[in-house]
Amino acid sequence: MLDFAIFWDWLSFAVRWLHVITAIAWIGSSFYFVALDLGLRQRPGLPEGAFGEEWQVHGGGFYHIQKYLVAPAAMPEHLTWFKWESYATWLSGFALLCIVYYAGADLFLIDPSVLDVSVPVGIGISLATIGVGWLFYDNLCKFSLGKSDTGLMIVLYVILVFIAWGLTHLFTGRAAFLHLGAITATIMSANVFMVIIPNQKILVADLIAGRKPDPKYGKIAKQRSVHNNYLTLPVLFLMLSNHYPLAFGTQYNWVIASLVFLIGVLIRHYFNTGHARKGNPTWTWLVAAILFVIIIWLSTVPKVLTGEPKAASATGEVYVASTHFPAVRDTVMGRCAMCHSAEPFYDGIYHAPKGVVLDSDDAIASHAREIYLQAGRSHAMPPANVTQMTDRERQLLIAWFEDGRE
Known part of the structure; x- marks a missing residue:
């Protein structure tokens, strides 16, 4: 008979593998379309409503791509949607959260020296932080502040710093990092599920009905897509951090997480600027390297890692x-x-x-x-x-x- 512990370990491995595969698909398509969007060129003679075009070569063939800011004049016969990469990434990530952190809550989720709660309460707090994080972000985007991309990003960063600090007062260091990543990933996937895809469906419905689509829906979807682009690299760091106690297990772990978000923004700024043909801001790599050195220093300031072994149950x-x-x-x-x-x-x-x-x-x-x-x-x-x-x-x-x- 198959040992349950062995089965559970393989189940964790299989779901983690699935999560990585779907994340690669989602991140790859996201990075590709942001680069494509920024690299579009305008020229005389484009079809009516077309914003720009780009020629690309890959796999022995040439691709001619055109973008319509709102929608083409008529509904195309074939339309490819990019959504299941996002949904599958979130669903597999949540499954992994259940398998590792909820099933092993007394070891990986709850630290009595941080917050002494029962397993059900700890899991409830976990679910609440993830859900509230999305609701707070979504409503913030809908306020008047959401009209200012820069102002909104600054406020969102301050909130993420506060969340990082707060999570370290609820869970183990490892779980705090995991939940910061889960909250951010939920925001990204919910952007797709709750905003980007529904808005695109409204545009498609207008085309089918012969109505002129409202450009505001495309603008809102674009803003959420940009947010996802800048949040991707920090989420990847937080996904990997559970293997490195120097990241999550030190006194200043929440500061480390906060600096990682800045590094992610800097790196994306470098690539996005290059794709838009607006320069080559190599200074971003220097600043990112300096921030990473600060992270290394912060991880070694305390002589002993936090999270002492718990007493035997x-x-x-x-x-x-x-x-x-x-x-x-x-x-x-x-x-x-x-x-x-x-x-x-x-x-x-x-x-x-x-x-x-x-x-x-x-x-x-x-x-x-x-x-x-x-x-x-x-x-x-x-x-x-x-x-x-x-x-x-x-x-x-x-x-x-x-x-x-x-």
């Missing part, structure tokens, strides 16, 4: 009481703790990987499942088996974990 006490535990403790201390400790002494390791500390009985017990999967059922740990963990020791870890579940 009732389940943890079962693992500590196991007859296998003395031998397991010796194995973990001898094969793992040189890296996974508050002060690692393995050459080149300065902080416990992923913030996992295994230098006490309670800490070892609280990470029983991860030890079982990473070093028992698989040989993922130790990396390249640098500490020469034996097959007998791996079997011991399996027996210890499986006895604790009975």
Whole structure:
């Protein structure tokens, strides 16, 4: 019979893979159309209503593309919609949130030293932050401030900084970064689902009915698309950050997240300016590099990463009481703790990987499942088996974990 822990780990892997695939499709199409839009050229003789055109070559063929700011005079026979890339990315991301952070809330979502709440309450707070984030953003765009692209972006950035700070007072550092990314990604996907696609459908309906489309719908959709373009790179950073405790597990993690948004804007500004043929602002890379150096410094200001190991739960006490535990403790201390400790002494390791500390009985017990999967059922740990963990020791870890579940 298939071990549930193994099945769950593979399920997480499969959904993560799906999430990455759909994100590549969405981001790729988004970047392409922004570059295309900025690179359009005007010339005499364009069809009525056409704003610009561009010739491109790819895959051995030539493409002639024209853009209509509002809509063409008649409905085209074939119309390709770009929406499922966005929807699938959000749905797979939410599924991954459920699998990793909700199913493992006591380990990955809730930190009693930050906010001591039950698992259902923690999940409720998680869902509320994601939903409220979109509602606040959407209504802000609809106010008079939304007519000023620059003013709106500045206000939105200040709000994102506040959200980053607030999330670190609700969840673990890892979960705070994940939720900041989830809120931003929800804004991006909801822009597509709630604004961009509905507005485009209104234009299509007007064409079919023989009415002259209202240009305001296209303008609103364009503004939301630009927001998505500038938010993409920070979201990618936040997606990857859970693998790097120096990003999420330090005292100034919310400042780091805030600076990442600035870096993302700078990099997109460089490419967008180039695509629009308005110059080559290489200074953006220098400023981005300086900000990244500041991030590195901020991550090393505190001597010890935040997020100390939690005390053993009732389940943890079962693992500590196991007859296998003395031998397991010796194995973990001898094969793992040189890296996974508050002060690692393995050459080149300065902080416990992923913030996992295994230098006490309670800490070892609280990470029983991860030890079982990473070093028992698989040989993922130790990396390249640098500490020469034996097959007998791996079997011991399996027996210890499986006895604790009975």
